[in-house]
Amino acid sequence: MNRTSFRKALAPSVAVLALSVSLTACGAGNEDSGSGSSEGGESSSGLSGTLAGGGASSQEKAQAAWRAGFQDENPDVTINYDPIGSGDGRANFISEAFAFAGTDSALDDDEGELSDAQARCADGNVIQVPAYVSPIAVVYNLPGVDELNLSPETIANIFNGSITTWNDPAIAETNPDADLPDTAITPVHRQDDSGTTENFTAYLAEAGEGAWTEEPDGLWPESLGGEAADGTSGLVGAVSGGEGTIGYADFSAAGDLGVVNVGVGEEFTAPSAEGAAMVVANSPAVEGAPETDMAVELDRTTTESGAYPVLLVSYMIACETYADEAEAELVKEYLTYVVSEEGQQAAADEAGSAPLDPALSEEATSLLENISAG
Structure with missing residues (x-):
């Protein structure tokens, strides 16, 4: 059997509105x-x-x-x-x-x-x-900041502990109209062996312009700080429960949390099924x-307009x-x-x-x- 390429492997019309499914x-x-x-x-x-x-x-x-x-x-x-x-x-x-x-x-x-x-x-x-x-959505809890644009390098520096407050110049540069407080940033990561973590750290390593020096892995690096939470629901709960928190989770679980627009080329792109499909189609x-x-093999460094490279x-x-x-x-x-x-x-x-x-x-x-x- 000849293996089919993942190119054009996802349906071009994607339903993204969550409908109620009887369980x-x-x-x-x-x-x-x-x-x-x-x-x-x-x-x-x-x-x-x-x-x-x-x-x-x-x-x-x-x-x-x-x-x-x-x-x-x-x-x-x-x-x-x-x-x-x-x-x-x-x-x-x-x-x-x-x-x-x-x-x-x-x-x-x-x-x-x-x-x-x-x-x-x-x-x-x-x-x-x-x-x-x-x-994978980069989710955050920062009252008064309803929209947030972050470059891959800034995201990597937040999660590696180099950027520690929300009014840091690197965040302010891509959010000139936001009223950013001096609140301390609390990165939240998964404590279990997680494929979401492995995909997220792979994105940071490949797209973070050298800011992320750890090897991609399903286990969060022990050398880095932050708050640990078990599973997707635990991480979302921890971000929801603490002001100034930021984490990463499957987009379907983001709920009412703020969701980062990620830098892709010259644009900032919100997570979407269509954007993830574009990346997979060209991988x-x-x-x-x-x-x-x-x-x-996912192409996490794409600059294609509309693509969303933080995905699994x-x-x-x-x-x-x-x-x-x-x-x-x-x-x-x-x-x-x-x-x-x-x-x-x-x-x-x-x-x-x-x-x-x-x-x-x-x-x-x-x-x-x-x-x-x-």
Whole structure:
């Protein structure tokens, strides 16, 4: 199979207004963390049982929509998704605690994760398909400042601790009309192993004009200060609860917080699904990736008008081969729904993500169709 490029891989028309999605079908959606074995009688779809997954907290709203839609069509199935962070999601997938995982940073072999995942999958390859493309918002809480423009270098200097007050000249330069107070800046970061953190620090390292000297990583650098919070909801809560705070989170979770317009070329761009889609559409696939791996190298230094380069591509990981036939069937059917046009639109409506283009959805579906029991 020839791998499809991520170029033009996202739908040009993106739904960004969050619509209400009924979650009544979720039932005990997060009550069971057991394996994906069959339980109870079969529904008219022929599927029944419980499936355990988890990982990226950025996917939390999308997963709620996906679970609701899938369980509505398959009422004898319960899908559990624990938003414990990408790193723990990958670890629990490798240990077989999860049948599938969501991750904002692709499996690679820098720390042996890809090899470990391959070993977990025994008689088949690990599958890695894109499922959720979303901007990362730089969120802040500064009463009286409703709009804020920051360059990549300034953002990096805020989070590395070099800029410590809101009226710093570097902030004032790009916000001449704002009444900036001398309030101390409190950067808030994730304390868990987070794909959002890895993507955010990769952006700072690549676009920050040398201001960020740390290696991109899912764990925040221990040498840097700031306030730590657990998960996306914890970070948003910490920023909301403290005046002068600033952090980073999936755009779907920004709520009523201020959202930074990020410098891109000569412009300042607000986060949007369309802007994130532009970046992904011009980013190449990872060189040398196996046929079952659809990971992409994001272009975080783009200067294209309208592009928003602070983003994540969140993946679903699964095995081609499972020991249990019922588990294999549930994983295949659920993840196929996730990457389908219906599933992608449900995520766009609920979380403002950018739906996969039909060609990319078809490629992901073709990989998922190979899931079976060994």
